Amino acid sequence: MQGRSRRAAGDPVFDRYRKVFSEGSTLYPRIAVYTGSGASHSWIWFADIFDRLGLFDVRFIDESSVRDTGLSGFDAFFIGGGDTYEMAFSLGEDGARAIEGFVRDGGFYFGSCAGAYLVLSGVDLEPFTHFNLIDGAMLNSMAAPPEPRCLEHKYKSAYGDGWVFHPVYGEVTVTGQHRAIGQCVNAPLFGGPVIGRAMPEDVLAEYSRLTERAAYLWPRREAEEFMIGRAAVLRSELDGGTVVVSGPHLEHPLYTAANALAAEVLTEHFKGRSGRVSRPSRSAASNSDTAPLLLEIKRQVSNARIVGFGLEKMPVAWRLGHKVWEPEKIRMFLECAWERLPFMEEHAELMGPSGGGLEPLARGYADVTRISKSLKMRIESGRDSQAEASMLLLSLKELTARFLSIYFRLRLETGFGRD
Amino acid sequence: MDVMYYGDTLIVDLPTGKTEQVEFSPEMLTENGPGLAAGIALYRDHEDGDPLVFGSGLLTGTTAPASSLGFVLGKSPLSGELAVSPLSLFSGAEMKLSGFSMVVIKGDSPKPVYLWLHDGVADVLDAAELWGLDTWGTTDAVRSEMGEQLVQVVSIGPAGESPSKLSAYSINYWGSGDTAALGARMGGKKLKAVALRGLGMLDAEEPQDFYEGAKGLLSEAPAWKGFNKACEGIDAGDIDGWLKPLVHRYRSCFACPAACNTFVKYNEGPSVMESTGVEEPGMLVTGAASAAWLLSGGWKAEPACRAMESMARAGIDLIRGARELAGSPLDDASETEEAVGGLSGGEEAGWPGGDSSPKGLFGPWVPPLADEDEWLLANRIGYVIGICPTYLLASGMETSGLFGLCSSAAGVELDPSMVAGMFS
Numbered sequence: 001m002q003g004r005s006r007r008a009a010g011d012p013v014f015d016r017y018r019k020v021f022s023e024g025s026t027l028y029p030r031i032a033v034y035t036g037s038g039a040s041h042s043w044i045w046f047a048d049i050f051d052r053l054g055l056f057d058v059r060f061i062d063e064s065s066v067r068d069t070g071l072s073g074f075d076a077f078f079i080g081g082g083d084t085y086e087m088a089f090s091l092g093e094d095g096a097r098a099i100e101g102f103v104r105d106g107g108f109y110f111g112s113c114a115g116a117y118l119v120l121s122g123v124d125l126e127p128f129t130h131f132n133l134i135d136g137a138m139l140n141s142m143a144a145p146p147e148p149r150c151l152e153h154k155y156k157s158a159y160g161d162g163w164v165f166h167p168v169y170g171e172v173t174v175t176g177q178h179r180a181i182g183q184c185v186n187a188p189l190f191g192g193p194v195i196g197r198a199m200p201e202d203v204l205a206e207y208s209r210l211t212e213r214a215a216y217l218w219p220r221r222e223a224e225e226f227m228i229g230r231a232a233v234l235r236s237e238l239d240g241g242t243v244v245v246s247g248p249h250l251e252h253p254l255y256t257a258a259n260a261l262a263a264e265v266l267t268e269h270f271k272g273r274s275g276r277v278s279r280p281s282r283s284a285a286s287n288s289d290t291a292p293l294l295l296e297i298k299r300q301v302s303n304a305r306i307v308g309f310g311l312e313k314m315p316v317a318w319r320l321g322h323k324v325w326e327p328e329k330i331r332m333f334l335e336c337a338w339e340r341l342p343f344m345e346e347h348a349e350l351m352g353p354s355g356g357g358l359e360p361l362a363r364g365y366a367d368v369t370r371i372s373k374s375l376k377m378r379i380e381s382g383r384d385s386q387a388e389a390s391m392l393l394l395s396l397k398e399l400t401a402r403f404l405s406i407y408f409r410l411r412l413e414t415g416f417g418r419d
Numbered sequence: 420m421d422v423m424y425y426g427d428t429l430i431v432d433l434p435t436g437k438t439e440q441v442e443f444s445p446e447m448l449t450e451n452g453p454g455l456a457a458g459i460a461l462y463r464d465h466e467d468g469d470p471l472v473f474g475s476g477l478l479t480g481t482t483a484p485a486s487s488l489g490f491v492l493g494k495s496p497l498s499g500e501l502a503v504s505p506l507s508l509f510s511g512a513e514m515k516l517s518g519f520s521m522v523v524i525k526g527d528s529p530k531p532v533y534l535w536l537h538d539g540v541a542d543v544l545d546a547a548e549l550w551g552l553d554t555w556g557t558t559d560a561v562r563s564e565m566g567e568q569l570v571q572v573v574s575i576g577p578a579g580e581s582p583s584k585l586s587a588y589s590i591n592y593w594g595s596g597d598t599a600a601l602g603a604r605m606g607g608k609k610l611k612a613v614a615l616r617g618l619g620m621l622d623a624e625e626p627q628d629f630y631e632g633a634k635g636l637l638s639e640a641p642a643w644k645g646f647n648k649a650c651e652g653i654d655a656g657d658i659d660g661w662l663k664p665l666v667h668r669y670r671s672c673f674a675c676p677a678a679c680n681t682f683v684k685y686n687e688g689p690s691v692m693e694s695t696g697v698e699e700p701g702m703l704v705t706g707a708a709s710a711a712w713l714l715s716g717g718w719k720a721e722p723a724c725r726a727m728e729s730m731a732r733a734g735i736d737l738i739r740g741a742r743e744l745a746g747s748p749l750d751d752a753s754e755t756e757e758a759v760g761g762l763s764g765g766e767e768a769g770w771p772g773g774d775s776s777p778k779g780l781f782g783p784w785v786p787p788l789a790d791e792d793e794w795l796l797a798n799r800i801g802y803v804i805g806i807c808p809t810y811l812l813a814s815g816m817e818t819s820g821l822f823g824l825c826s827s828a829a830g831v832e833l834d835p836s837m838v839a840g841m842f843s
């Protein structure tokens with residue numbers, strides 16, 4: 001982990017939450033993160049925040065797990081950004097019912113960006129009809145939004161007969177009465193909702209300022225008039241559970257105050273609940289296969305990062321469903337693994353026979369390197385790269401979820417302290 | 420070792436193809452000194468393996484002005500003595516960021532191999548398909564294999580493979596300041612190339628002080644384009660004026676305020692900015708000495724540049740090659756290529772009108788811009804802290820500011836006498 005991200009991870013703001021979760025007075029939650037159809041890359045930021053909070057009982061699940069298991073055995077469920085249509089379509093009515101049942105049984109739902117749109121009651125067309133966890137509507141939709149000043153590819157997505165649009169792309173400030181917010185909190189808004197028709201008592205924070213660290217797709221004054229004073233973060237109780245939705249990405253790793261707000265609502269939900277701490281049993285014996293497998297993963301992730309860096313210089317983007325993916329996203333997935341490899345190397349002897357699933361990961365990352373190189377050659381030669389990019393990004397998403405599952409299992413085995 | 424050096428020392432045993440990583444400890448810096456001083460200590464530790472040591476200076480790859488310099492250290496086939504040659508352009512910075520603080524390459528491989536160093540991973544790869552290629556073909560092939568044009572490829576051409584004492588390693592396509600025939604040592608080891616790339620970051624011990632210090636030095640650092648400023652007073656001729664009709668652009672090495680390197684076009688109009696499909700429009704002239712030799716011999720710029728391209732492709736030391744060619748100026752491209760093919764290696768490196776004898780550890784890559792003691796000190800300081808010695812001499816930059824950066828970067832206190840002491 002390097003530079004700003006490492007400094008952010010070391011922010012003392014997280015100490016309190018680590019202490020709360022490790023001392024046993026608060027339930028140590030078993031967490032599920034949605035990585036299935038429609039999820040983009042931003043769910044990997046949840047992994048960062050869980051690392052910072054010392055929450056290591058984490059699984060990364062797809063739509064079939066949600067539908068088939070009804071989130072049974074989990075205490076918290078997180079959905080990040082992506083293609084809301086694809087998420088809703090893939091989860092379907094069964095998935096919606098599973099999520100609602102999970103919350104009513106006392107679960108904690110956190111949705112940012114697409115994960116927020118998904119459960120707003122006012123988003124009520126097919127395939128969203130079944131997902132109604134919290135009162136609120138997206139205000140950033142209209143039949144014919146004005147032309148954007150920039151970032152046309154990020155500006156709008158079809159929604160029924162009209163469009164969902166985004167007047168600002170980047171950092172915003174939110175303000176609210178919650179003690180974790182204090183004066184205000186900055187967080188990035190990458191296409192999340194501007195929320196209306198919420199219950200006043202549900203509004204945790206409103207958009208209060210737009211900053212210089214944002215792209216203005218509308219003229220700034222018009223964007224301010226449209227957004228300021230509108231709800232950004234909502235929280236509502238549903239039977240025994242809690243639903244939190246946020247337009248901005250409170251989980252973004254460079255925004256520690258926003259991370260703290262997310263941590264605060266999480267601890268508030270679990271405070272006073274039983275102090276279960278679950279740890280998997282340690283692997284019985286050390287395994288000499290693990291170190292070479294980790295080295296092979298490191299080799300391939302490094303190779304793919306280097307190609308990925310080269311791809312970032314190319315003027316290309318791909319549309320998967322309703323979501324635009326830039327080449328930068330490739331390296332975000334790879335960095336997620338790269339930053340965690342030193343920890344895994346340090347504890348390689350605990351990883352069990354065949355490294356606890358490392359072998360298929362090594363093969364997978366070798367494929368990623370190969371596809372990345374092929375993709376780059378395809379772009380350089382002016383050929384269409386959509387199909388190959390789609391294959392690469394889906395592979396990366398699936399591999400990263402598997403990698404993180406192994407990583408968090410190891411973290412859980414090795415304890416609750418910091419590095 | 421986390422401060423200013425990133426990763427372990429890598430020991431490569433070419434006879435077996437195996438690699439080993441050993442800690443690059445803080446003691447290495449305090450006992451021996453950083454940069455070349457640490458490299459020499461490692462060379463001595465592994466001398467029985469007749470090693471080549473690749474490394475970088477303390478500030479290499481940072482925002483300090485002209486912090487481009489890395490090095491290759493080994494026994495020169497020309498003198499039989501220890502000699503150092505520069506890793507300039509972006510190869511020094513990439514060496515620093517490769518994830519290895521220093522690299523010791525021991526023994527001879529039974530078959531052609533190349534080394535791919537990336538983010539702390541060392542791969543000894545088969546070079547059978549690269550063997551026989553010139554440096555341009557090798558660079559293209561390695562970059563294509565790795566899928567990235569920013570990979571820095573330190574390679575040898577057919578001259579190094581033979582191995583000819585006229586050879587030099589080349590940094591990507593553009594030759595190098597290797598006047599000690601370390602390219603021939605690579606060839607003897609069957610080491611076709613060392614490819615470098617890393618996406619790591621360097622940590623300064625006192626980041627804010629380092630940032631302010633580097634920013635202050637940069638704001639006062641003299642800047643220029645072309646070679647003349649770096650050759651003032653040494654009777655090298657008007658190299659910039661001579662090249663001017665062919666100049667397309669100037670390029671600096673990593674983090675250098677001076678853009679000495681001059682890209683010339685002779686296969687298409689030099690004013691053409693867009694890509695026209697001409698596969699090889701020209702070359703980047705990186706060595707003032709080779710240009711100065713050809714200019715002094717009465718060569719026209721265009722055939723001289725073609726001759727430099729031929730030498731760079733073949734992996735021939737551009738300085739010694741140009742000196743040998745200087746007395747017989749040619750016009751015709753094919754005659755030029757033929758002349759390069761017939762070079763004997765009979766001349767020593769040096770500068771026209773200057774001292775031509777090799778200067779011990781350091782070859783004549785750095786122009787004789789000062790008396791011998793000052794020149795020697797600039798080389799020592801440059802290779803220890805990673806700052807281009809030519810820039811130090813030509814800019815007149817005070818070294819005290821750079822030593823201050825060493826302190827805030829890594830807590831290493833240095834002064835000129837301490838650096839001189841590292842070589843005693």
